[in-house]
Amino acid sequence: MTRLLSCCLNAACMGLMDAGLPMRSLFCGVKCALDNDGNITLDPNVRQEKESRAVLTFAIESLERKVLMMSSRGLYSATELQQCIAATQLASKKLFQFYRDFITRRYSKS
Numbered sequence: 001m002t003r004l005l006s007c008c009l010n011a012a013c014m015g016l017m018d019a020g021l022p023m024r025s026l027f028c029g030v031k032c033a034l035d036n037d038g039n040i041t042l043d044p045n046v047r048q049e050k051e052s053r054a055v056l057t058f059a060i061e062s063l064e065r066k067v068l069m070m071s072s073r074g075l076y077s078a079t080e081l082q083q084c085i086a087a088t089q090l091a092s093k094k095l096f097q098f099y100r101d102f103i104t105r106r107y108s109k110s
């Protein structure tokens with residue numbers, strides 16, 4: 001389940017948006033992996049996950065980019081955790097733009 005968690009979070013948010021449910025803010029799931037040198041890989045593939053020292057998945061909300069939840073496996077320092085949070089918060093901007101583009105296309109009058 002951990003491998004698909006970020007995908008499931010994104011699908012859940014898009015489903016709620018499409019259904020028209022009122023939400024205080026949107027949310028998205030972003031996964032990152034830490035290799036042995038401490039390098040961060042966003043949206044790692046299966047090989048990158050297996051070779052990583054840690055894999056972290058975050059749910060980020062859209063208004064203030066706060067972390068709503070986190071799931072992780074492996075070992076990482078507090079500094080590495082903060083770096084992963086910053087990287088996933090930055091990556092969440094692209095996902096929220098994708099959401100906006102999707103809704104615009106879905107409900108445009110063309």
